[in-house]
Amino acid sequence: MTDPSEPTTARSFEDLLGDCVHCGFCLPTCPTHVLWGQEMDSPRGRIHLMAQTHDDVLTEAAVGHFDNCLGCLACVTACPSGVAYDALIEHTRIRVEEEHDRPLPERALRGAIFALFPHRRRLRLLRGPLRAYQASGASSLVRRSGLLERVSPALATMERVAPPLSARPPALPERVPAVGRVRARVGMPLGCVQDAFFPEVNTATARVLAMEGCDVVIPRDQGCCGSLSGHAGRGAEAAGFAKALIACFERADVERIVVNSAGCGSGMRHTDRVLAEAGEDESWVRRGRAFAAKVVDLSEFLVELGPVAERHPIPLHAVYHDACHLSHGQGVTRQPRALLAAIPELRVSDLPDAEICCGSAGVYNLLKPEPARELGDRKAADAASTGADLLVSGNPGCSLQIASALDRAGTPMAVTHTARLLDASLRGLPVERLLRP
Amino acid sequence: MTETAHPIPAAVAALVPRLRRICGGDGVLTDASRRRVYESDGLTRHRAVPGVVVLPTTAEQVTAVVRLCAETGVPFVPRGAGTGLSAGALPHPEGVLLSTSRMRRIIEVDPDNECAVVEPGVANLDVSRAAAPYGLYYAPDPSSQQVCSVGGNVAENSGGAHCLKYGFTVDHVRGLDVVTPQGALLRLGGKAPDAPGHDLIGAFVGSEGTLGIATRITVGLTRLPERTVTLLSAFTSMDAGGRAVSAIIAAGVLPSAIEMMDALAIEAAEAAVACDYPAGAACVLIVELDGPAVEVEAELAEVVRLCASAGAFETRTAADADERARIWKGRKSAFAAVGRISPAYIVQDGVVPRTALPEVLRRITELSAESGIRVANVFHAGDGNLHPLVLFDDAEPGAAERAEEVSGAILDLCVEHGGSITGEHGVGVDKACKMPRMYSPDDLETFDLFRRALDPRGIANPDKLLPTPRLCGEVPGVRRGAHPLVESGEAEQF
Numbered sequence: 001m002t003d004p005s006e007p008t009t010a011r012s013f014e015d016l017l018g019d020c021v022h023c024g025f026c027l028p029t030c031p032t033h034v035l036w037g038q039e040m041d042s043p044r045g046r047i048h049l050m051a052q053t054h055d056d057v058l059t060e061a062a063v064g065h066f067d068n069c070l071g072c073l074a075c076v077t078a079c080p081s082g083v084a085y086d087a088l089i090e091h092t093r094i095r096v097e098e099e100h101d102r103p104l105p106e107r108a109l110r111g112a113i114f115a116l117f118p119h120r121r122r123l124r125l126l127r128g129p130l131r132a133y134q135a136s137g138a139s140s141l142v143r144r145s146g147l148l149e150r151v152s153p154a155l156a157t158m159e160r161v162a163p164p165l166s167a168r169p170p171a172l173p174e175r176v177p178a179v180g181r182v183r184a185r186v187g188m189p190l191g192c193v194q195d196a197f198f199p200e201v202n203t204a205t206a207r208v209l210a211m212e213g214c215d216v217v218i219p220r221d222q223g224c225c226g227s228l229s230g231h232a233g234r235g236a237e238a239a240g241f242a243k244a245l246i247a248c249f250e251r252a253d254v255e256r257i258v259v260n261s262a263g264c265g266s267g268m269r270h271t272d273r274v275l276a277e278a279g280e281d282e283s284w285v286r287r288g289r290a291f292a293a294k295v296v297d298l299s300e301f302l303v304e305l306g307p308v309a310e311r312h313p314i315p316l317h318a319v320y321h322d323a324c325h326l327s328h329g330q331g332v333t334r335q336p337r338a339l340l341a342a343i344p345e346l347r348v349s350d351l352p353d354a355e356i357c358c359g360s361a362g363v364y365n366l367l368k369p370e371p372a373r374e375l376g377d378r379k380a381a382d383a384a385s386t387g388a389d390l391l392v393s394g395n396p397g398c399s400l401q402i403a404s405a406l407d408r409a410g411t412p413m414a415v416t417h418t419a420r421l422l423d424a425s426l427r428g429l430p431v432e433r434l435l436r437p
Numbered sequence: 438m439t440e441t442a443h444p445i446p447a448a449v450a451a452l453v454p455r456l457r458r459i460c461g462g463d464g465v466l467t468d469a470s471r472r473r474v475y476e477s478d479g480l481t482r483h484r485a486v487p488g489v490v491v492l493p494t495t496a497e498q499v500t501a502v503v504r505l506c507a508e509t510g511v512p513f514v515p516r517g518a519g520t521g522l523s524a525g526a527l528p529h530p531e532g533v534l535l536s537t538s539r540m541r542r543i544i545e546v547d548p549d550n551e552c553a554v555v556e557p558g559v560a561n562l563d564v565s566r567a568a569a570p571y572g573l574y575y576a577p578d579p580s581s582q583q584v585c586s587v588g589g590n591v592a593e594n595s596g597g598a599h600c601l602k603y604g605f606t607v608d609h610v611r612g613l614d615v616v617t618p619q620g621a622l623l624r625l626g627g628k629a630p631d632a633p634g635h636d637l638i639g640a641f642v643g644s645e646g647t648l649g650i651a652t653r654i655t656v657g658l659t660r661l662p663e664r665t666v667t668l669l670s671a672f673t674s675m676d677a678g679g680r681a682v683s684a685i686i687a688a689g690v691l692p693s694a695i696e697m698m699d700a701l702a703i704e705a706a707e708a709a710v711a712c713d714y715p716a717g718a719a720c721v722l723i724v725e726l727d728g729p730a731v732e733v734e735a736e737l738a739e740v741v742r743l744c745a746s747a748g749a750f751e752t753r754t755a756a757d758a759d760e761r762a763r764i765w766k767g768r769k770s771a772f773a774a775v776g777r778i779s780p781a782y783i784v785q786d787g788v789v790p791r792t793a794l795p796e797v798l799r800r801i802t803e804l805s806a807e808s809g810i811r812v813a814n815v816f817h818a819g820d821g822n823l824h825p826l827v828l829f830d831d832a833e834p835g836a837a838e839r840a841e842e843v844s845g846a847i848l849d850l851c852v853e854h855g856g857s858i859t860g861e862h863g864v865g866v867d868k869a870c871k872m873p874r875m876y877s878p879d880d881l882e883t884f885d886l887f888r889r890a891l892d893p894r895g896i897a898n899p900d901k902l903l904p905t906p907r908l909c910g911e912v913p914g915v916r917r918g919a920h921p922l923v924e925s926g927e928a929e930q931f
Contacts, residue, residue: 018780022481022772024520027584028560037539037558038492039519051468061472080709081776186844431647 007264013091014054016192019083020047026085027074031357031375035077043075043085050092063100066092069370070364071231072357073266073328085368086329087273093233094277097156109154113363114234118224118241123196131165153369160408161400162197162366169203176206176216177221183213183305187294189245191261192224194396201396205260205298211309211426212302217252227267230274231362239278246284246291257291260298260419262395263362268295283308291400299336299394299418312428313345314421316435319388320348321379321402323395324357336349336394336418343425349386360401376405383413390414390434392421443469446531448511449488456491456533459501466490466537478519478526479581479631482783482861483866487514487528493636496614496622496652503650504620506533512896515646517558517589522784524866525593525645525901532896535650537588543567544653550628551658552611557588557651563597564656573658576603576657579861580769591651594643596803596861598768599725601819602693605658605861607642609664612655614640617648618892628655628877640887645863645896648891662727665693667755669764670744675699675814678720679795681747682818685724686791688743690736693820696723701778702771702813702826709774712767715751722749722818723768770816772826779811779828781837786862787851791821801825801848810843822860823851849874864902870909872902 024044032041039045040061046069066089075085098187102110105321116122149156172190188208190202209216226241245268249257259265267274280288294302320337326331340348359375361367363404381401383391391406391413393399403415414435424434445453445467466472466487476484489510506513512532519526519536540556543563548551548571560583564575579585591613596605603609612626621696623877625641626632635752642646656765672678676878678697685692698706700719706712714721726736737754744752755761765814775782789797798814804811813826825847829840847872848858858864858871862867872881884903889895894912 019776021773021776022477023479023581024584025517025773027518037536037541039474039536039538040466040471048474048476049470052473059468061468061470063721080773082709359551 016088017051019081021081024079025080029078029355031070041068047320061400062097066096070357070361072324072361074355077328079344093353094235096231111269113366117226118192120192120195123192127165128437130162134164153368157365157369161404167216169199172206172218174220176210178213178215179211180213182215185215185254187249187252187257188216188218189259191264191357194261198396201417201419205419208419208422213308217254219248219252222248225264225268227264230267238274239280242274245288250326256296257294258296258298258301262323262326263397265297266325281285297332299339300332302337303338309426311343311425314343314425314431316431317347317388318390318392319351319383319386321391321393322354323393326394329352349381349388353382358398358401360397365401380405380409384411390416392418394418443486446488455505460491460493460498465490478521480522480524483524483527485528485530487534490534492536492539499650499652500616500622503616506896507620510894512899514540514898515650517586518584520585520694521696523863523867525863525865527866552628552655553658554655555587558586561585561590568658572661574661575656576659577606577609587654588651591642592646593863598694598696602691609657610638610642611657613638613651614653616652618648618897635655643904647888647902664733665727666731666733667725667761667764670722670749670752672720672749675720675798677748677797678722681722681744682742684747685740690739692724694725695725696768697816699814699820702815705774705778706767706771708777710766710770714767775826781829781831783827783840785825785844785847787823787848787858788860789851789854789856793854797850797854801847804843804846808839808843810840866901869904872904
């Protein structure tokens with residue numbers, strides 16, 4: 001008999017497939033099933049396709065439906081039988097990348113994306129030209145013309161979701177000392193997208209951690225965690241990134257590794273599985289497991305630590321958006337809400353259909369711009385229906401995606417990160433600072 | 438899987454171009470791997486790859502597809518969310534599988550007339566969500582309510598935990614647009630609660646797709662009760678729990694639900710959703726009371742007292758919606774949660790008169806002990822609707838057959854004790870051959886006459902609901918030869 005409580009690394013793919021009893025409880029929370037209403041684009045249908053192709057060739061059709069999956073993992077939350085869809089789709093994606101011959105333009109697009117996004121420095125280099133481009137007013141001209149849309153929908157999405165960039169805050173030092181008594185020594189990964197597009201979120205995170213009594217170690221030689229690659233089936237690439245980051249944080253000698261980007265945290269939490277999938281030896285898998293055990297989301301960590309710094313009022317109405325890789329990927333839903341609830345005068349609402357993905361999903365909005373846009377529009381409409389002043393999320397991808405959808409809909413709602421709201425409350429900043437894009 | 442493994446039958450292939458014209462290119466699935474995904478509903482023991490799958494978006498498309506089938510004699514099978522547990526939506530290998538999964542519009546919520554008009558693919562729970570702002574909800578609540586479709590509920594006459602007080606789907610459907618197997622579009626009933634003439638809504642609800650497809654459904658909505666309390670009572674034996682149920686009903690209390698779970702079902706639910714039921718319970722009873730606050734308070738005190746005197750060792754009352762949801766979570770997840778404690782299982786569905794419950798449960802325990810097959814029990818105790826979950830390991834040779842035997846023997850027990858072979862999951866393919874255990878050949882013949890009146894060519898969900906010689910062999914099937922009424926010239930068979 002199988003025991004679903006065993007770690008998924010210890011069980012075969014076939015065995016994991018067998019956990020699905022075909023009950024269909026995953027259907028209503030699957031974003032592609034919500035959009036298209038067909039079985040092949042539901043988790044239950046994809047699991048069926050995985051079983052069909054397990055001992056057979058990967059059909060073009062099956063690959064298409066695997067690619068359509070956003071990897072939001074809402075189905076993992078919804079599943080009463082504990083099916084490890086996360087492990088199943090990850091394994092399947094690796095197989096697709098290894099065995100399936102993608103058409104050239106698609107290969108080129110994927111190649112370009114992964115030559116850019118997991119590389120902090122390359123992304124940072126983009127900031128300069130991007131700011132100049134936005135400041136020149138060419139941006140609105142390009143959008144109106146629809147030219148980019150015709151040339152490459154992926155490029156058009158990239159252009160659209162790029163946030164208005166302000167001057168970059170000063171770089172964080174390698175160590176931010178705790179304010180007052182030291183309560184913990186933590187490591188802080190910067191993330192690639194977070195660091196390039198939302199450096200102020202990282203600054204806020206370090207400041208909040210320090211104000212709550214943490215010595216924050218920010219290794220300068222850190223790279224990408226590999227989650228973006230891992231979630232896209234680039235197993236070896238993901239393992240390579242992961243190993244470098246493990247070694248980096250081993251040297252940092254920290255108690256916990258506090259992550260402020262849900263997509264990164266969700267991947268880092270099962271680094272051992274990523275390494276095992278890529279065929280790394282047992283000693284690396286063990287190191288990966290030890291590393292993963294230290295990984296914690298910022299909100300989870302702060303609730304666990306308990307507050308010491310004083311919270312100042314923020315008289316605003318915020319709506320909290322559950323990033324899929326925080327709620328479904330890491331089971332963190334209560335903690336961010338608890339943190340926000342502790343801010344005086346801040347009113348916090350929930351989104352309708354909160355469990356449905358916003359369409360960002362790592363690089364999904366670049367690979368599948370159309371469904372991503374549709375999901376983004378739904379999320380923006382849901383956000384608007386709450387009448388909130390700002391939307392709070394724990395993931396940079398979601399922030400980019402939702403801000404772009406709100407902008408498209410003409411909804412004047414600011415988008416920010418839990419860390420920035422906390423930072424503002426701890427420092428008693430005026431609320432205007434949060435509402436400014 | 439390669440196309441050659443599941444070729445499209447010629448008769449179906451001939452329809453494909455016309456189906457594409459009706460439903461659009463992306464509304465017709467012909468590729469073998471895509472068709473295979475539809476090979477079963479929630480009951481995976483029965484599988485068949487459909488000849489073609491269509492995904493219509495409007496009633497006009499449904500009508501056109503059915504007319505095409507009627508014209509060519511190609512069978513069609515309607516499918517909702519594919520959560521059924523009697524293989525009622527098992528595809529026909531030489532037919533069209535018509536999925537309503539894209540017909541998901543809530544056309545209207547009419548709070549003044551306390552009703553909603555929906556398309557068949559709308560999920561049951563979404564009706565309640567849409568009605569909630571008006572203080573209303575849709576009462577029938579199958580355990581799969583967040584996913585199962587209203588159209589599927591109509592076909593199966595679905596019930597749920599609360600049908601003890603509020604009744605089944607049939608008690609809430611006021612109007613139906615139905616495409617008959619001959620392609621006629623009928624409008625039955627409307628927003629008003631009753632319509633004169635033959636109760637065709639009553640006949641259609643629960644017909645399992647054999648009389649056509651509902652394309653628009655008007656359901657009555659129920660006012661949300663002023664107060665709802667849920668109570669969880671734990672016992673050291675099923676007998677004690679059963680005594681509590683009888684005592685509650687005898688006292689004249691009508692809870693909206695009385696649910697019972699045994700130790701094995703509790704174990705599964707704990708493993709799946711950590712519902713935190715009292716440790717050491719051999720039986721838990723979930724009792725829900727709703728209505729005016731004063732009445733509910735009085736009934737609550739009474740139920741707590743009755744449970745205690747029946748031997749409850751712990752009783753919890755849910756104070757708020759969160760706690761209520763937690764109590765229900767264990768129960769609602771129980772079917773699928775059994776996957777945590779057993780590689781495979783059969784969900785059985787039978788009914789016994791409430792008074793026969795203790796006796797039948799004892800016999801099920803004996804059956805389980807004799808066969809070495811574990812049986813978990815989850816059921817709607819208030820109305821005697823049993824859901825034994827028969828657990829087995831499908832990797833073990835012969836285990837499936839033994840489980841099947843135990844499962845069948847449980848149904849025999851139900852019939853012996855004056856009950857029925859299904860409470861709410863329907864007959865489908867799964868129990869078609871068991872119909873003769875409940876009905877005489879004349880009864881079955883009458884059903885068949887009615888079915889043929891609307892579907893003379895037998896193309897609407899064939900081989901479901903009624904036994905056929907092809908499915909069940911000659912013996913338990915319907916009578917051969919003329920019906921006595923036909924023979925005597927009193928009726929005509931078409």
